Amino acid sequence: MSKTAKPDIPLTRGHKKRERTRQGLIDAALRLFARKEVGEVALLEVASEAEVASGTIYNYFRTRDEVVEAVGIALANEFSETISNLSAEIDSGSRRLAIGVRMFIRRAFADPDWASAVIRVVHFDQAIRSTIAQHVLSDLRAGHEEGVFNYEDEGIALDLVVSCGVGGMRAVVEGRGVENHDIKVAEMVLKALGATPARARKLAQQAL
Secondary structure, eight states, rough: OOTTTOOOOOOOOOHHHHHHHHHHHHHHHHHHHHHHOOGGOOHHHHHHHHHHTTTTTGGGSSHHHHHHHHHHHHHHHHHHHHHHHHHTOOHHHHHHHHHHHHHHHHHHHHHHHHHHHHHHHHHHHHHHHHHHHHHHHHHHHHHHHTOOOOOOOOOHHHHHHHHHHHHHHHHHHOOOOOOOOHHHHHHHHHHHHHOHHHHHHHHOOOOO
């Protein structure tokens, strides 16, 4: 540690309690977004869902947009951690992209409430869209350099992956998921990005 560096100051009991309350409000908002459209959720509903006094929420959030941003950041951070853990030892962008698409659809089967919240917030909040875009763009570019992908417009390719991934999750939440839904969506996305049918099938069916 340098002479000018200051040691981390431990959180006081008050700070810890404040963080717990804030996280409780974010979790409550996430549950509400799983059941209702973002624009239909009021601040006082979040407070009620979190079982805190109605005035308490204003100590943490002033507007619904601030709540949505906090939820988006929380979901984005979870997204980043999930993808990083799954892809830590994989150096192929096309493989990482296939894994990412499949795991989000599989998560929708396992946790429909979480998926419902993601579907609503991803279209409303820039924080989660930006984080998703960073990961997808990295994998798209790597897959292009590998010679697996062949697309003309990077922005359209990004929109394709995100839209198909979210669409696959929506199908699951709405009860329209089919057998091997994650594999089928991933395979079609890979083919749309320029992978050969044989390569797309192999990548989409890789063991997770």
